[in-house]
Amino acid sequence: MNLQEARQKIDAIDKELVKTFEERLKVILEIARIKEQENISIYEPQREQEVLAKTLSYVESSELKSYVSQFVESILDISKTCQKQHMQQHIFLIGMPGAGKTTVGKALAQHQGMEFYDLDAVIQEKTGKSIQNIIIYDGEEAFRNDEFEAITDIVNHKMPAVIATGGGTVLSEDTVNLMRESGFVVFIHRDVTQILDDLDMEIRPLLKESIEYIFRLYEERYPLYEKVCHVKVQNASTIADSVEEIVAALPNVVR
Structure with a gap:
């Protein structure tokens, strides 16, 4: 694989990542609606730790695990921000x-x-x-x-x-x-x-x-x-x- 081919592969992966993340955010908005209706707190640290642990269990390369951890933590932070901006606080x-x-x-x-x-x-x-x-x-x-x-x-x-x-x-x-x-x-x-x-x-x-x-x-x-x-x-x-x-x-x- 040459550099151009590698970059094209990255572009294809990024496209899928964005589409998948958009779908995740749509579900997050639905969760925000449910939480607001049922008066459930945005703050759920135990749930966040469970999500982080579960997603890290999918990682096959040990040398990449720390990078995946940072990626997932960023996703969780963005998801919380999305919830907060669509719920009364x-x-x-x-x-x-x-x-x-x-x-x-x-x-x-x-x-x-x-x-x-x-x-x-x-x-x-x-x-x-x-x-x-x-x-x-x-x-x-x-x-x-x-x-x-x-x-x-x-x-x-x-x-x-x-x-x-x-x-x-x-x-x-x-x-x-x-x-x-x-x-x-x-x-x-x-x-x-x-x-x-x-x-x-x-x-x-x-x-x-x-x-x-x-x-x-x-x-x-x-x-x-x-x-x-x-x-x-x-x-x-x-x-x-x-x-x-x-x-x-x-x-x-x-x-």
């Missing part, structure tokens, strides 16, 4: 305490005709403990686990909703992955000086130390918020303006 609001996540979230939920959940309130109702007591007596790691479990429960059992998360929710990699895989993550950004003007230091967990501590917390978490979010929205004028900006940024299916 949860909307997760992240940002500093005092940034306006709850206020904006309630207005956004009303605008979208969706349920609203304040993650801290969900955890308090579930555990029967205040957030402050969980952190003091059980530890911050336990609280992060509570956050993950609460979001998992919403994702698995509730219709797509607007969820206002805690200021430190982004510290858990597992929770971050869950949010990004299950919906649209919005960073509600507000200048730290405005937050300090409004912040009630007696009721905000983890933020009772000092103004310097809050500034340091802001500097530490700001890069995380930007890294995690799909879009950043400035909460600097009216709630209506923030909601309008979020809605404009949402994928069409979520609007």
